[in-house]
Amino acid sequence: MAKHYILFPNYSQGLKLEVLLKQNNIKYVISPTPRKLSTSCGISIMYNKKDEEVIKDIIDKNSVEIKGLFTIE
Amino acid sequence: MGDYKKMWQDLNMDIEKHDILCEALPEQFGDIYLTQENRPEAMNYFNYVVAEIHGARIMELEKYKKEGGKVVGTFCVFVPDEVILATKAIGVGLCSGSQFWIEDGEKILPRNICPLVKAFTGAKIGLTCPYFQSCDMIVGETTCDAKKKAWEIMDEYIPVHVMELPQMKREKNIKQWEDEIRIFINRMEELTGNKVTIESLKKGIDICNGKRKALKRMYDLRKNTPSPISGLDALLVSQVAFSDDPERFIEKTEELCDELEERVKELKPNGKKRIMVTGTPMALPNWKLHSIVEGLNAEIVVEETCTGTRYFENEVSTEGDTIDELVRNMAERYMDINCACFTPNEGRVEDIIKYVDEYNVDGVIYYNLSFCHTYAIEYEKIAKALKEEDIPLLKIETDYSEEDTGQIKTRVEAFLEMI
Numbered sequence: 430m431a432k433h434y435i436l437f438p439n440y441s442q443g444l445k446l447e448v449l450l451k452q453n454n455i456k457y458v459i460s461p462t463p464r465k466l467s468t469s470c471g472i473s474i475m476y477n478k479k480d481e482e483v484i485k486d487i488i489d490k491n492s493v494e495i496k497g498l499f500t501i502e
Numbered sequence: 503m504g505d506y507k508k509m510w511q512d513l514n515m516d517i518e519k520h521d522i523l524c525e526a527l528p529e530q531f532g533d534i535y536l537t538q539e540n541r542p543e544a545m546n547y548f549n550y551v552v553a554e555i556h557g558a559r560i561m562e563l564e565k566y567k568k569e570g571g572k573v574v575g576t577f578c579v580f581v582p583d584e585v586i587l588a589t590k591a592i593g594v595g596l597c598s599g600s601q602f603w604i605e606d607g608e609k610i611l612p613r614n615i616c617p618l619v620k621a622f623t624g625a626k627i628g629l630t631c632p633y634f635q636s637c638d639m640i641v642g643e644t645t646c647d648a649k650k651k652a653w654e655i656m657d658e659y660i661p662v663h664v665m666e667l668p669q670m671k672r673e674k675n676i677k678q679w680e681d682e683i684r685i686f687i688n689r690m691e692e693l694t695g696n697k698v699t700i701e702s703l704k705k706g707i708d709i710c711n712g713k714r715k716a717l718k719r720m721y722d723l724r725k726n727t728p729s730p731i732s733g734l735d736a737l738l739v740s741q742v743a744f745s746d747d748p749e750r751f752i753e754k755t756e757e758l759c760d761e762l763e764e765r766v767k768e769l770k771p772n773g774k775k776r777i778m779v780t781g782t783p784m785a786l787p788n789w790k791l792h793s794i795v796e797g798l799n800a801e802i803v804v805e806e807t808c809t810g811t812r813y814f815e816n817e818v819s820t821e822g823d824t825i826d827e828l829v830r831n832m833a834e835r836y837m838d839i840n841c842a843c844f845t846p847n848e849g850r851v852e853d854i855i856k857y858v859d860e861y862n863v864d865g866v867i868y869y870n871l872s873f874c875h876t877y878a879i880e881y882e883k884i885a886k887a888l889k890e891e892d893i894p895l896l897k898i899e900t901d902y903s904e905e906d907t908g909q910i911k912t913r914v915e916a917f918l919e920m921i
Contacts, residue, residue, distance in 0.1 A: 460532065463532070464525050464528055471553060472553040
């Protein structure tokens, strides 16, 4: 099953988005960043595909810095 | 995230070798933890700590050190964190739960000693643990012969302070431990340049008691049938208790417990066998036994280990107007821990029987890290006492390797069928 991740340039941006997701009642899971997506360790956020557009919107409106949204099959 | 590399370089780490460790963690954690269904949302904080274990937390330590603060590493529930906090230092429990470090450990230690000791030694000499590299000092103790002798080797790499833990529980032994705590206070004062005062020690005791209360609250919630949290998740909480900032840990664990309290109201019995694990500690990232047991039709509801009840049961009293009185209170609390290093150690038998009842346990798994003699020998007494009470018991002796995973799974499966 495909899994969806958001990667960040540093952990504080990840935690910033976490707070916003919580406020908006969007389900997410904090996860170690899969090796396939990045060689540097640290957090990423796993999300459900159905929430993707809402999440993108939150990221834009609140100027959260991200490295991108990724999917692993 | 890329800037950790620079930090690790500055910490004189073996970047290439450390990278192999970093490669394994996301997959291992993903397979064991993130595949669990219906996890509490508050576990996200604990996921964060693991994901950033060699990143954000190390950055915090480095920042603290730049401001003149000190960091000390510890390995045992007997090291009084109260004193570390009272001298404004940061104490971190060091990782020693991975097969990854064994190879380096065996370069200078005999193979036939416990994996935990080989792992922490390997983590230091292989330069693959940023916590070790961040520490100004390591605090050892004499809870077992392997550790006792490993400190001498470790001292060649990093300053080590060893506390001599008495091995009996007579009044004179409690007094000896008081004396060791006083010596430790002096050493910490020298290291940090900060004097321990009545106020700072009381504050340290309050913080440590806060951690104990939070863990106790989580364990009390596990007494519910079914438990509102998996044994795997509860183990992770206990492991994180050793490494993260204590005040943040308390806040996040209380949040988790609030959520678990809500869950308890909705949960219906699930027919899973309720298992107690007793024995030797499971240092990060040792999740081996829990993942095997909970992969079957069972849930682990209590650990009578150093990464379990021994860490949080009983609080240190803050009654007293002198440092000596507080030191006495600490000595009494710590000497009440029923580690197998003591002789005799009847208290542990009583604890186990008591927990079987309190946690409504169906069966007990005696977990023994290979070559941990005191626990291996104590098995006989525990087995006899449990037999008298008609409580099923299974002994698993193992290390961190994956070689015996299939065999352990078969044995646990048979055990669950039997009970």
